[in-house]
Amino acid sequence: MADQAKGQTERPQRRRRKMQSVTMMDVAEFAQVSPSTVSLYLRRPEAVSASAGSTIARAIEKLNYVPNLVAGGLAAASSRAVSIIVPSVRNAFFAETVAAMQNTLRKEKLQLILGHTEYDEREEEELVKTALSWAPAAIVLTGLSHSDTTRRMLQKVSVPVIEIWELGGQQIDAAIGFHHDQVGAAAAKHLIQQGRRNLAYLGARLHEDRRAKQRCDGFVEAAKSAGVTVDIVQHPAAASAEVGGMLLSEALQALPQLDGVACSNDHVALGALFECERSSISVPERLSIVGFGDLSFSAACNPPLTTIRPSGDLIGREAARLIIEHMAGKDPEPQISIDTRFTLLHRRSS
Amino acid sequence: MADQAKGQTERPQRRRRKMQSVTMMDVAEFAQVSPSTVSLYLRRPEAVSASAGSTIARAIEKLNYVPNLVAGGLAAASSRAVSIIVPSVRNAFFAETVAAMQNTLRKEKLQLILGHTEYDEREEEELVKTALSWAPAAIVLTGLSHSDTTRRMLQKVSVPVIEIWELGGQQIDAAIGFHHDQVGAAAAKHLIQQGRRNLAYLGARLHEDRRAKQRCDGFVEAAKSAGVTVDIVQHPAAASAEVGGMLLSEALQALPQLDGVACSNDHVALGALFECERSSISVPERLSIVGFGDLSFSAACNPPLTTIRPSGDLIGREAARLIIEHMAGKDPEPQISIDTRFTLLHRRSS
DNA sequence: TTTGTTAATCGTAGCGCTATGATTGGAAAA
DNA sequence: TTTTCCAATCATAGCGCTACGATTAACAAA
DSSP states (O other), X not given: OGGGOOSSOOOOOOOOOOSOSSXXXXXXXXXXXXXXXXXXXXXXXXXXXXXXXXXHHHHHHHHTOOOOHHHHHHHHTSOSEEEEEESOTTSHHHHHHXXXXXXXXXXXXOEEEEEEOTTOHHHHHHHHHHHHTTOOSEEEEESSOOOHHHHHHHHXXXXXXXXXXXXXSOOSSEEEEOOHHHHHHHHHHHHHHTTOOEEEEEEESTTTOHHHHHHHHHHHHHHHHTTOEEEEEEESSOOOHHHHHHHHHHXXXXXXXXXXXXXXXXXXXXXXXXXXXXXXXXXXXXXXXXOSSOOTTGGGXXXXXXXXXXXXXXXXXXXXXXXXXHHTTOOOOTTOEEEOOEEEEOOTTO | OXXXXXXXXXXXXXXXXXXXXXXXXXXXXXXXXXXXXXXXXXXXXXXXXXXXXXXXXXXXXXXXXXOOHHHHXXXXXXXXXXXXXXXXXXXXXXXXXXXXXXXXXXXXXXXXXXXEOTTOHHHHHHHHHHHHTTOOSEEEEESSOOOHHHHHHHHXXXXXXXXXXXXXXXXXXXXXXXXXXXXXXXXXXXXXXXXXXXEEEEEESTTTOHXXXXXXXXXXXXXXXXXXXXXEEEESSOOOHHHHHHHHHHHHHHOTTOOEEEESSHHHHHHHHHHHHHTTOOTTTTOEXXXXXXXXXXXXXXXXXXXXXXXXXXXXXXXXXXXXXXXXXXXXXXXXXXXXXXXXXXXXXX
16 A cells, blocks of 8 residues: 555556456466466367376366356457357257257357347348357358358358258358258158159248248159149148148148148148048048158157158257367368258158 | 458567457547447447447448457456256247247347256256356256256356246246146146046156156145045156157056046147047047147147146246346346246147 | 536556467487 | 477467546536
8 A cells, every 4th residue: 555655646446347256367376387388278188298287177176267268269269159040949840950969069068159030031140240249160050041141241251151951052161951852752752652643732831931842842843743733732821730730621622632741841740630630531541641850749640640850960960060070170171061861751641 | 261451561470360350440440439439339329429329330331340249248247148058949848938038139139058958957067167157148047956066156156047937946046937836736726627536647757857747746736635536647758749648548547537637748748639539538528638838739639738838938038138137237136036827728628 | 717517538458368489398319 | 418309388469349437528607
């Protein structure tokens, strides 16, 4: 106190709100090494000597030190966060991918920053912009269809970009997914194989859900090229059992000969199944139903639902793998595309 | 790539990898104001004059400036991120809450950092630790049951902690949710009201899912205190339609008199419904079924499923509101608890 | 005029960490 | 011996921003 009263006012003491009580400096001091050694130990433990390493480890333990990832991210110009942008986590497909990614990334101490577009490109653009301002280790987005601005932003940037759940369009960098038109084609082929000749696709929200549209198109095309009658019955609302019921009853009215339907997803298929029950249409004798998704209830339906299972979790795991490899310094081949395929599960509804 | 071609003086000293090309300094320079004014404009636009504001806005637009949230977070000792930890996003309940939170927080430019515990307290502990190292604006976790270490970490820390989806236990700070035992009781009361006297609870994963257990207990207690026969039939696996079918058939075998069941959730109830169909048990004449969750298919079942709807989205919205208010400086009452209630939807399965 | 008051703006020291390049000590090579 | 080399460690300049306190401008009150 007294020694600071030097006639003229000294530099005013600034006080800032501290983020945390124990910092890397404290650990360094306690362990009698420099902060850089602590930092090095934390990032590449094999680069410091065994003795220094154990001293530092003890200091960290003792002081209960928790590294500040924000500061680290700023200094390193890249944070240990992965930004993932999906249409909606309420959608079981994306939830599964998100969960799988999370489970793989967690082992590398990478965090997931989540965003929903609600199937809105403008929203996606906003989310990408925010995502970039976090300097993430990677950006994962859904589908290959984005606004020009989004595409431009992402091309300019140096973080790896991974597009998931769609293949076959123009990709920004890496893409992991499958061909949705092939899904539709597989459904059609299967129904035809079962002897069905009057098909329809029960589609929900085809105007917004590009991938559902692709499945529909693939279905129609395959049916047509097989010389089979095919029609589309659709509804603008999101896929649900309720919509499925409505669509099937509409389809039956319009196409009395109908003997096989493929659905936007298993929710729609479930609704169709219930509608059959209500209308005493025997499945699969009179009508075959094929869904998409293999949701949790699909195998337990009555009859169990024939469906096509995409590997949502595989997509997530592969995306995580790509990110981890990139962080490890492996330069991935540009414009890589990974086809995770899908599986037709033939159950009793067809 | 190198879109910035500034004629920089050779500095053989240190060069660091820059995170971004255009910074707040650039904007300030362009707009002829100081960086602090730009910062102020970005955080509290009403605090700068209209003229300065519009100049800055123009500069931002012109230079295509994207703020660096990592740097901001470090300087402010708190990032614009909210950490949310749920058992799993594959679970529709939590997915709904996450989505609702996201939708509210997005308006405030807050990001969601997601973590999954997979119903493992040790994992939760790890996630909380990582979450804290992001200096989030708030931490949201699921349920009131945590490890001692987790609880200690969170009590020590100054960020707001919100526990969701459970009420009635010892809470760390804020809690938003409802009483699960009341859900069970409501189901029991409803079944009794429908004239049912031989009840059973079909429970999945009761040993791990604390909240499912509470619903079960509430159900049993309410039934007992009404003097009605009641039993529990359970399975260690996660709730699914498949498990539901198994549980119901087991229950019918053990309790031939059975005339009413409540289920862990609507997946289980759906499975029970299918089992009834397979076994030609008429619902609700011979057996009433009550679910939990009001999942997307519940209203479209045949018969439509009586169920109890929790307000997963309300929980998310309220959590977001609390966080936003806290950030706005409002000091929330400590230990606040918000009961979001639930609704019994009486449909034709009971 | 001076003084006080308020609104708007500014200057700049950190926030905690990482990356770069420098330095060190001791063993191996000459 | 001297020189070289390398692994281990260190010193420190930022990363881009926010918040604090200071300063200025504008105008009313004394």
